[in-house]
Structure formats: C-alpha cells, structure tokens
Amino acid sequence: MPARGCGAVRGRLARGCDPHGEGRQGHPRDGAVRGRAEALPHGVRAEEPVSVAGRQRVDPDGPLVEGLRREDGDAVERLVERYADRVYRLAVRITGSNEDAEEVAQDALWTAARKIHTFKGDSAFGSWLYRITANAAYMKLRSRRARAREIALDDVLPAVEDGLHFEPMDDWSPRVDEHALQGELRRVIEAAIDELPPDYRTALVLHDVEGMSNPDIAEALGVSLPAVKSRVHRSRLLVRKRLSEYLAAPA
The missing domain is CATH 1.10.10.10 (Winged helix-like DNA-binding domain superfamily/Winged helix DNA-binding domain)
Structure with a gap:
C-alpha cells in the first residue's frame, strides 16, 4: 500500500474512529496500531484452510479470529498489520481511486472487527474479509456519479x-x-x-x-x-x- 493510503487506514483505526467519519470513539481493543502490514504480491489470494491427513481444516488466521472474538487489546492491531495492504490493493483495483480505496479499506477492517461474531468459519477468514472488502468497494463505485468515459x-x-x-x-x-x-x-x-x-x-x-x-x-x-x-x-x-x-x- 502506498505510504499515504497505508498510513490513513492505520491512523484512523488507531484513533478508534468510525471509518464513516463520525469521529466517535471505538472499543478499547481498537488501540494503537503500529508496524508495517504484511505485503502480498499481485494476484495472490488469502490462504484457504488446509487439511492434513484427513484432519479438520485449520485456518492460519484462527488465533487472530479468536483474539477478535475475545476483544483482546492487540487483536485489531494484528488484523491491520496482516491485512491492511491486501484489502487496500483489492479496493483500489475495484474503485480505481486511491482516496476511495482508503475509505473502503478502513470500512472493511472496521466491519470485520465489529462483526467477527458473524464469521462462521465455513471459509478462510481472509476470504471472508475479502468478500467484505469487495462489497464495500463495489458499493463505493456504484455511489459515484456516472463518469463520462463509462459506457453502456x-x-x-x-x-x-x-x-x-x-x-x-x-x-x-x-x-x-x-x-x-x-x-x-x-x-x-x-x-x-x-x-x-x-x-x-x-x-x-x-x-x-x-x-x-x-x-x-x-x-x-x-x-x-x-x-x-x-x-x-x-x-x-x-x-x-x-x-x-x-x-x-x-x-
């Protein structure tokens, strides 16, 4: 993620602010966010849960999910460090706008943290988060006025x-x-x-x-x-x- 986009996403969540811009304080678990998010090469998707010798599939994000559910103080920080770059890149590819992508990434990460109880584990956590991001980016794109270069x-x-x-x-x-x-x-x-x-x-x-x-x-x-x-x-x-x-x- 470009420095500006990455910093905006982290800074907003670090202050515990609602990404919709209302400025209200978030839960204490939305504390200071530090470090650089893990980078992901172009086109690489979230890891799916894997099975070993017929055992139940294990989601590599399992500890992160449990931390979010327990409302651990550093869980949101770990979420942002791991996924901020990834959701931003997906958002910018859909919206075609760095500014819109920043808002979408903030919204998607905020939604994932707040609605973690709705994650049932039927797919990888990363896949669930990407679907949230895709929907948010899609709605952002649709909310724009029709651009002159768009066609029927x-x-x-x-x-x-x-x-x-x-x-x-x-x-x-x-x-x-x-x-x-x-x-x-x-x-x-x-x-x-x-x-x-x-x-x-x-x-x-x-x-x-x-x-x-x-x-x-x-x-x-x-x-x-x-x-x-x-x-x-x-x-x-x-x-x-x-x-x-x-x-x-x-x-």
Whole structure:
C-alpha cells in the first residue's frame, strides 16, 4: 500500500474512529496500531484452510479470529498489520481511486472487527474479509456519479441470448507476446476496464485479477451466479474488442 493510503487506514483505526467519519470513539481493543502490514504480491489470494491427513481444516488466521472474538487489546492491531495492504490493493483495483480505496479499506477492517461474531468459519477468514472488502468497494463505485468515459455495453456489444454468437474478431493473439507491445497493451486493457459500468468492472476484477470463484463473487455482490458469469463474459468481450481495435489500427 502506498505510504499515504497505508498510513490513513492505520491512523484512523488507531484513533478508534468510525471509518464513516463520525469521529466517535471505538472499543478499547481498537488501540494503537503500529508496524508495517504484511505485503502480498499481485494476484495472490488469502490462504484457504488446509487439511492434513484427513484432519479438520485449520485456518492460519484462527488465533487472530479468536483474539477478535475475545476483544483482546492487540487483536485489531494484528488484523491491520496482516491485512491492511491486501484489502487496500483489492479496493483500489475495484474503485480505481486511491482516496476511495482508503475509505473502503478502513470500512472493511472496521466491519470485520465489529462483526467477527458473524464469521462462521465455513471459509478462510481472509476470504471472508475479502468478500467484505469487495462489497464495500463495489458499493463505493456504484455511489459515484456516472463518469463520462463509462459506457453502456449494449452500445458496443450485442445482447447475450441463447443461440446468439458474437461476430468473430481478428485473431491477434500471437502479437500479445511481442515485447514492444507489452506496456501499450496493459494501458489499453486498463482503459477498457475503466470504461466498464461498476457492476461489470467489479465482477471482472474479482474474477480475472483476484481469482475469486463465481460463487464467492455472487455472495460478495449479492447477485445471482448467472449474473456474475454474464458480467465477466461481456466484460471480457469489451476488453477484447478494445484490444482488437488497437491492434488493427494503422501504426
């Protein structure tokens, strides 16, 4: 997490302030937060509970979860140290805004600490926290006014219906390995993702960047599984269309 974003998240929680900006004092367990959060490489997800020789799966965050439930004084500090960077990066990928991502990260960590009693242990704690973060980032993105560069997918892609096939696009896949194009292609992809409406952008980022499963995305966003599949599919089509247009343009 950039120094500003990381510091803002820690500083807010360290003061025991509600991340929604109301400034009320939090529980004593929301005490001083120190140290640098553990970094996580791009695209790496939370560890899932593992089983050994048929034993019950063990969540590596088990001690942290128990500390939060007991309201240990340093539990929130350990939560922030371990996950602040991770939830911030997820939030910034969805919202595309450092400022919004700071607010989302604060809100997600605060929510996880306050609602730890709702965590049932059916999945890894990290996965549960990421779903909270994804939902908060999605709602933040939706709350913005429509941006000029956002588009309606129906304006550029036909509706997806049974038996309907999209018009084939040129096969430019061999060119994506050209070293000279790597930087430009990344910019084209990022610009295409920025064009997507919030619903589609969030689904695509969670699926193709964060590697979340369709059922987890559906749960995080509160939508049906078919809706997630459709959004991911149509988002990919737009990205592919923009890449095709770029690669087909005269040099």
